[in-house]
Amino acid sequence: MSLWQQARRSARLNPSIIREILKVTEQPGVLSMAGGLPSADTFPVLAIREACERVLTQAPREALQYAASEGFAPLREWVAQHLGTLGMVVDPGQVLITTGSQQGLDLVGKVMVDAGAPVAVETPTYLGALQAFNPYEPIYASLAGDADGPRPEAITALAHDAPGTRFAYLLPNFQNPTGRVIPEARRVALVAAAQAARMPIVEDNPYGDLWFDDAPPAPLAARWPEGVLYLGSFSKVLTPGFRLGYLVAPPVLYPKLLQAKQAADLHTPGFNQRVVHEVIKNGFLDSHVPTIRARYRAQCAAMAEALVQHLPEGCEWQRPQGGMFFWLRLPVGCDAMALLPQAVAQGIAYVPGAAFYAQAPDPRTLRLSFVTLSPEDIAVGVATLGRVLREHLDAQREVAP
Amino acid sequence: MSLWQQARRSARLNPSIIREILKVTEQPGVLSMAGGLPSADTFPVLAIREACERVLTQAPREALQYAASEGFAPLREWVAQHLGTLGMVVDPGQVLITTGSQQGLDLVGKVMVDAGAPVAVETPTYLGALQAFNPYEPIYASLAGDADGPRPEAITALAHDAPGTRFAYLLPNFQNPTGRVIPEARRVALVAAAQAARMPIVEDNPYGDLWFDDAPPAPLAARWPEGVLYLGSFSKVLTPGFRLGYLVAPPVLYPKLLQAKQAADLHTPGFNQRVVHEVIKNGFLDSHVPTIRARYRAQCAAMAEALVQHLPEGCEWQRPQGGMFFWLRLPVGCDAMALLPQAVAQGIAYVPGAAFYAQAPDPRTLRLSFVTLSPEDIAVGVATLGRVLREHLDAQREVAP
Numbered sequence: 001m002s003l004w005q006q007a008r009r010s011a012r013l014n015p016s017i018i019r020e021i022l023k024v025t026e027q028p029g030v031l032s033m034a035g036g037l038p039s040a041d042t043f044p045v046l047a048i049r050e051a052c053e054r055v056l057t058q059a060p061r062e063a064l065q066y067a068a069s070e071g072f073a074p075l076r077e078w079v080a081q082h083l084g085t086l087g088m089v090v091d092p093g094q095v096l097i098t099t100g101s102q103q104g105l106d107l108v109g110k111v112m113v114d115a116g117a118p119v120a121v122e123t124p125t126y127l128g129a130l131q132a133f134n135p136y137e138p139i140y141a142s143l144a145g146d147a148d149g150p151r152p153e154a155i156t157a158l159a160h161d162a163p164g165t166r167f168a169y170l171l172p173n174f175q176n177p178t179g180r181v182i183p184e185a186r187r188v189a190l191v192a193a194a195q196a197a198r199m200p201i202v203e204d205n206p207y208g209d210l211w212f213d214d215a216p217p218a219p220l221a222a223r224w225p226e227g228v229l230y231l232g233s234f235s236k237v238l239t240p241g242f243r244l245g246y247l248v249a250p251p252v253l254y255p256k257l258l259q260a261k262q263a264a265d266l267h268t269p270g271f272n273q274r275v276v277h278e279v280i281k282n283g284f285l286d287s288h289v290p291t292i293r294a295r296y297r298a299q300c301a302a303m304a305e306a307l308v309q310h311l312p313e314g315c316e317w318q319r320p321q322g323g324m325f326f327w328l329r330l331p332v333g334c335d336a337m338a339l340l341p342q343a344v345a346q347g348i349a350y351v352p353g354a355a356f357y358a359q360a361p362d363p364r365t366l367r368l369s370f371v372t373l374s375p376e377d378i379a380v381g382v383a384t385l386g387r388v389l390r391e392h393l394d395a396q397r398e399v400a401p
Numbered sequence: 402m403s404l405w406q407q408a409r410r411s412a413r414l415n416p417s418i419i420r421e422i423l424k425v426t427e428q429p430g431v432l433s434m435a436g437g438l439p440s441a442d443t444f445p446v447l448a449i450r451e452a453c454e455r456v457l458t459q460a461p462r463e464a465l466q467y468a469a470s471e472g473f474a475p476l477r478e479w480v481a482q483h484l485g486t487l488g489m490v491v492d493p494g495q496v497l498i499t500t501g502s503q504q505g506l507d508l509v510g511k512v513m514v515d516a517g518a519p520v521a522v523e524t525p526t527y528l529g530a531l532q533a534f535n536p537y538e539p540i541y542a543s544l545a546g547d548a549d550g551p552r553p554e555a556i557t558a559l560a561h562d563a564p565g566t567r568f569a570y571l572l573p574n575f576q577n578p579t580g581r582v583i584p585e586a587r588r589v590a591l592v593a594a595a596q597a598a599r600m601p602i603v604e605d606n607p608y609g610d611l612w613f614d615d616a617p618p619a620p621l622a623a624r625w626p627e628g629v630l631y632l633g634s635f636s637k638v639l640t641p642g643f644r645l646g647y648l649v650a651p652p653v654l655y656p657k658l659l660q661a662k663q664a665a666d667l668h669t670p671g672f673n674q675r676v677v678h679e680v681i682k683n684g685f686l687d688s689h690v691p692t693i694r695a696r697y698r699a700q701c702a703a704m705a706e707a708l709v710q711h712l713p714e715g716c717e718w719q720r721p722q723g724g725m726f727f728w729l730r731l732p733v734g735c736d737a738m739a740l741l742p743q744a745v746a747q748g749i750a751y752v753p754g755a756a757f758y759a760q761a762p763d764p765r766t767l768r769l770s771f772v773t774l775s776p777e778d779i780a781v782g783v784a785t786l787g788r789v790l791r792e793h794l795d796a797q798r799e800v801a802p
Contacts, residue, residue: 002653003599003601003627003628004513004568004601004651004653004654005513005518005565005567006512006513006654006657007511007512007513007514007515007518007537007567008515009511009515010511010512010513010657010661013512013657013660013661013664014660015656015660016660016663019470019663037466037467038466040462040465040466043461043462043465043466045457045461045462045465048457048461048465049453049454049457049458049461052450052453052454052457053450053453053454056446056449056450056453057450060444060446060449060450061441061444063642064441064444064446064449064640064641064642064643065438065439065441065444065640065641065642066438066636066641066642067642069420098666099500099644099666099669099670100666100667102664102665102666102667103665103666106664106665106666110408110410110411110536111407111408111411111414112405112406112407112408112411113408114408114409114410117406117408128667131660131663131664132664132665134664135511135661135664136408164406166406166408167405198404200404200405226404227404235467239465239466239672240465240466240467241464241465241466241467241468241670241671241672242465242670242672243500243666243667243668243669243670250405252403252404252405253405253407255416256407256411256414259414259415259416259417259532260411260414260536262417262420262532263414263503263507263532263533263535263536264503264504264507264533264665265499265500265501265503265504265507265644265666266501266503266529266644267644268500268644269500269642269643269644269670269673270642271640271642271643271673272670272672272673
């Protein structure tokens with residue numbers, strides 16, 4: 001027997017497929033549309049530098065000492081107030097500052113998921129959430145959906161198909177990977193179905209601020225406060241390198257999540273919380289976020305134009321209204337994973353969509369990020385993708401009987 | 402049925418007794434010897450301020466972007482080299498940077514502890530480790546010990562008494578709460594017993610650098626590299642507010658711990674890692690840590706003197722050779738938890754020792770921190786403790802038949 005006996009759950013821990021892909025694709029000369037990183041050009045370096053200086057001048061002893069597991073009180077108040085502008089009614093006492101919103105997902109899994117318990121997820125869904133939940137050994141119930149998001153009937157059906165489902169994990173705004181936003185009418189119907197089924201919702205909203213022309217409809221949490229746990233993040237609007245996220249929990253759940261947080265890392269770095277609060281406390285994001293939107297909107301437009309121009313017939317996609325990603329479905333006979341080596345050989349990279357499915361992946365899908373390349377490079381990259389696909393389709397027709 | 406169905410493990414999540422006690426005892430005018438915080442006077446504010454400035458000038462895009470789950474490579478190299486000076490042979494590829502060493506404990510629990518599996522702990526042991534392991538639902542096997550630490554026979558006995566024990570969790574240096582250091586001969590015997598029993602060890606060393614006169618013996622990990630997982634921290638020698646710790650894992654375990662880390666929070670804040678590396682890379686700790694040692698040594702001496710002077714007969718303690726804590730055993734008939742309200746009423750606070758036992762607490766024990774009060778306040782605080790104890794013992798004698 002091995003000296004180190006591992007827990008059963010460790011069989012559910014696996015290398016991130018995306019990280020493995022990025023290792024292969026992050027080569028010099030490759031135009032990568034694979035990453036999920038925000039553009040480093042959007043990081044407000046000067047504001048952060050000044051805030052570090054102020055925090056370490058004004059409150060160094062507090063910023064460098066152990067701190068409360070709940071988070072820095074003024075930052076929790078800021079979050080509560082900010083969510084108020086989205087239509088939520090949040091008491092700062094419901095806000096738990098987390099070490100990135102990834103930690104929020106881990107805490108949710110720890111407090112709510114038993115081995116063998118069903119968890120409902122979108123098809124496809126955010127890979128990082130699957131990774132966070134997996135060690136708690138859920139079984140996944142995939143929610144069928146369409147261009148407007150998961151279908152309310154899919155929620156209703158769970159009561160019969162997967163009794164005891166702990167929650168439905170939903171990403172209403174510019175979902176990773178598909179980029180789609182759930183429209184108002186679908187939100188209303190989803191919440192009604194969830195309420196009727198007494199199915200709690202975990203709402204993940206890292207991209208909601210990154211809209212191009214119109215803000216998305218109000219969060220699900222604004223419609224059913226006691227039935228929705230909400231996750232937010234500073235990673236996409238400020239910096240991911242500070243690892244700052246938050247969750248807003250119904251009061252009945254908050255104490256256990258807090259205790260799980262304490263057990264996990266005592267508290268999120270107080271210094272980081274104070275610096276971010278110092279940056280944002282006087283409305284900085286009101287002027288900063290629009291600059292990110294403008295940048296991403298232009299990059300999205302460049303990719304939309306290039307896709308129309310360069311992709312062969314049979315490719316399907318929707319132009320996103322915000323966020324960071326296009327989601328493509330390739331023509332019949334194309335397997336995005338199988339084509340990746342050819343794409344990389346020709347100088348581009350993407351993420352095959354299969355990674356984002358809890359079950360039954362669609363091998364024809366892939367995700368393209370538009371936020372890290374310039375519009376010019378996007379045009380070149382998409383043209384290359386079109387060429388790779390055409391060559392493959394041509395070769396396929398040649399061997400066809 | 403409740404809308405939010407919780408996981409079975411959430412019954413094992415509980416409020417930290419220490420945090421609850423601190424809430425009661427942290428009142429203005431109370432001389433607190435209860436906290437486990439390092440002294441804020443030891444935080445190198447200027448060095449950290451300058452390092453923030455340099456990192457945000459020289460590598461802002463990298464410091465503020467998502468980063469590798471393993472940690473910042475130069476920091477991992479620093480850790481490997483630093484541990485070399487303690488007698489360990491560590492490849493940087495074995496180092497995983499964690500969000501405080503508390504996270505290291507959580508990852509260990511996640512990867513190695515099944516519900517119902519035995520985990521061996523010292524008697525008493527670090528409360529935060531019990532909190533980290535609890536959600537994974539172990540049963541605890543308490544290792545009997547003496548002033549030199551756990552007894553080797555206790556490890557040997559586990560093979561019969563608790564087959565399948567996943568690991569023994571040990572704190573060889575200036576243990577929290579007892580302050581005791583395991584001497585060389587006991588380390589040799591413990592490792593021999595663990596090797597014979599094929600019982601892996603999780604070695605936690607947050608206080609090892611805080612010795613007063615002599616460095617402690619080499620870590621257990623230096624004696625049995627493939628059988629010991631080692632945890633370290635920057636919290637006690639630099640700042641806890643940055644939440645920076647690390648673990649060193651045998652190569653066979655590293656990949657699963659890394660995957661668990663990724664699932665838990667993607668990575669520890671890259672900015673914090675770069676700032677700390679910037680502070681320490683040129684030997685800063687070589688001159689900084691001795692200033693902490695000198696300060697704590699003087700405070701420890703003040704407390705040692707005050708204890709001799711003020712405590713009633715029947716109290717037992719050992720003078721620690723490093724770290725932050727005295728551990729007292731009160732005379733027969735004293736219950737540290739029951740006496741706490743009287744102590745607080747008279748203006749002092751301590752932590753009752755019962756919190757630190759996985760099983761069968763000794764109610765006569767308590768922990769005193771000497772690092773946050775001045776020598777003068779320590780004298781006053783210990784005198785007050787002596788008075789509280791005498792009054793209690795006198796009252797007890799009066800009611801005795």
